[in-house]
Amino acid sequence: MAGDAPVVMTGQTGRTFTNWAKTFSCEPELFFEPTTTEEIRQILDKAKRDSKHVKVCGFGHSPSDIACTTDYMISLAKFKQVLEVDKENCVVTVQSGILLKELNEEVLPKYNMALSNQGAVSEISAAGVISTGTHGTGKTFGIFATKVLEMTMMTASGEVLRLSREENKEVFLTALVGLGSLGIILTVKIQCEPAFNLHQVQFSCSLDKILSNLDKHLDENEHFKFMWYPYTDGVVAFLSNRTKKPVQTNPSWFWDYFVGYYVLEFLLWMSTFCPALLPCINKFYYKLYYAVPSEQVDRSDKVFNFECLFKQYVTEWSFPRSETANVLLTLQEWVKSHPEHKVHFPVEVRFVQSDDIYLSPCYQQDNCYINIISYRPYGKDAPKDAWWDMYESVMHKVGGKPHWAKAHKVTPDQFQKLYPMFSKFCTVRKQLDPQGMFLNPYLERHILGMTPQMKFDMKSHL
Ligand SMILES: Cc1cc2nc3c(=O)[nH]c(=O)nc-3n(C[C@H](O)[C@H](O)[C@H](O)COP(=O)(O)OP(=O)(O)OC[C@H]3O[C@@H](n4cnc5c(N)ncnc54)[C@H](O)[C@@H]3O)c2cc1C
Known part of the structure; x- marks a missing residue:
């Protein structure tokens, strides 16, 4: 009967995909928002018939073109149901388009559960976070993907694979940080823990002092990170630990947003005309905000999250933890010896435990991550190339690996060694x-090292 025929998924034309920082965008030929597994399969069938690549986007937070395509783009923003909650073992199974924000605010609190650890933002999808090796900080905490117990993934053939350490282990360890290159992650089973508050203590001290106490802070605190302010010798450190204490916060719109956001954006915009202002801005904000130690207690995700301010370029690399002091002192020395180049604050330093995921930057290695930011006040770029090129060359010397989500220039030959x-x-x-259905320019550059001729041949085989 005609009425029983499956509804064929149609895509929208004229959509532009732009990442959060507005640094990368693309115009997919067709944009799909499926709500069921069958619709996703139909899109892959259509892509095969039309010889098109397919790229799933998450919430577009990656500061690179990793999620971009000019062929068919799939958003799983409407594929985000909660499928199963195992309260006893603190495990939740969800469709992969769900945002961490939805998990943190709507789903997990209902069951008195929480994510064990996460990065600075929650407006990112479960699959996006897993696919790029997103991380938080803490000596005994791995990247987010280490908390995934099981996934289902649709491959280019339309087959749905069940992946875990017990079933298809090799594919599981490949797909956990899969860069969107293996298939479409459909569902994810995440190990959570009972809901908890975090007590965060924040203080400032010299870079030298924090570096000499690195092991102590890492050993004594569940989550430890710090931010160095170039043009000061100081850092602000954040120590966070689970607590039974009730929520106690002291938010101030004036300081947090008026001075901390709007005035800062204006000052950074001024500095694009007069870069000599930057050392004063860095010193002023360091003194203004961090001269006095402070503390707060809040729900875990609210402490993990951090105000990332306005649009920005970022470069973040991961390298053996033992090199932390060497790297930071090299960066500090460069800033001092190159007054002609001015840089933004902060330089963010975090720590992540080793794991066994094939493309995790922490594969068999406890790592430090350093994230360097160059803000784009009112969308205006500031010079950053000399500073970033130097950072990149330091990273190559210490075996650094770029964060997969963030723009970089590393080639497949270099990754092969790393x-x-x-x-x-x-x-x-x-x-x-x-047939390379899930490839895009990012993967062609960094994983396959493809030439234009290889790209042409690949396309004709799709
Ligand atoms: C303000 C800000 C703060 C950030 N803070 C941190 C941080 O603290 N720590 C950190 O590590 N990172 C951080 N990031 C980076 C961010 O966590 C990653 O870019 C993350 O991947 C974004 O998730 P998304 O949902 O936006 O995915 P997208 O950027 O949309 O996609 C990322 C990748 O996932 C793939 N993908 C998405 N869904 C699927 C699916 N269903 N199946 C297969 N592949 C899929 C895409 O194809 C793409 O390759 C930050 C980024 C921003 C902008």
Whole structure:
């Protein structure tokens, strides 16, 4: 009967996908927002018939073109149901388009559960976070993907694979930080923990002092990070630990938003005309905000989250923790010896535990991550190339690996040396997606190292 025929998913034309920082955008030929697994399968069938690449986007927070395509784009913003909650074991199974914000605010509190750890923002999808190796901080906390117990993933053929440490382990360890290159993650089972508050203590001290107490802070605190303010010798440190104390916060719109956001954006915009202002801005904000120690108690996700302010370029690399002091002192020395180049605050320093995920930057290695920001006040760029090129060259010397979500220039040959399981990753990717349906320019550049001729051949085989 005609009425029983499946509804064929249609895509929208004329959509532009732009990332959060407005630094990368693309115009997919067709944009789909499926709500069911069957609709996702129909889109893949159509892509095969039309010889098109397919890219799933999450919430577009990656500061690179990792989620971009000019062929078919799928948003899973409407594919975000909660499928199962195991209260006893603190495990939740969700469709992969759900945002961490929705988990933190709507889903997990109902069951008195919480995510164990996360990064600075929650407006990001579960699948996006897993696919790029998103991380928070803490000596005994791995990247977010280490909390994934099981996933289902649709491959280019339309088959749905169940992946876990017990089932298809090799594909599981490949797909956990899969860069969107293996298939479409449909569902994710996440290990959570009973809901908790975090007690965060914030204080300032010299860079030298924090570096000499690094191991102590890491050993004594569940979540430890700090931010160095170039042109000062100081850092602000954040120590966060689980507590039974009730929520106690002291928000101030005037300081947090008027001075901390609007005035700062204006001052940084002024500095694009007069870069000599930057050292004063850095010193002023460091003194203004962090001269006095402070503390707060809040629900875990509210402490993990951090106000990331306005649009920005970022470069973040991960390297062996033992190199932390060496790297930071090199950066500090460069800023002092290159007064002709001016840089923004903060330089954010975090720590992540090793794991066994093939393309995790922390594969078999406890790492430090350093995130360097260049703000774009009112959308205006500030010079950053000399500072970033120097940082990149320091990273190459210490075996640094770029955050997968963030723009970088690393080639497949270099990744081959940095990641012992890089070849294995490429083999599994090719087995699951032999025609390269899920490739895009980011993957072609950084994973395949494709030439224009190879791209042409690949497209004709889709
Ligand atoms: C303000 C800000 C703060 C940030 N803070 C941190 C931080 O503290 N720590 C950190 O590590 N990172 C941080 N990031 C980076 C961010 O966590 C990552 O970029 C994350 O991937 C964004 O998730 P998303 O949902 O926006 O995914 P997108 O950026 O939209 O996509 C990322 C990748 O995931 C793939 N993908 C998405 N959904 C699927 C799916 N269903 N199946 C297969 N592949 C899929 C996409 O194809 C793409 O390759 C921050 C970014 C911003 C803008």
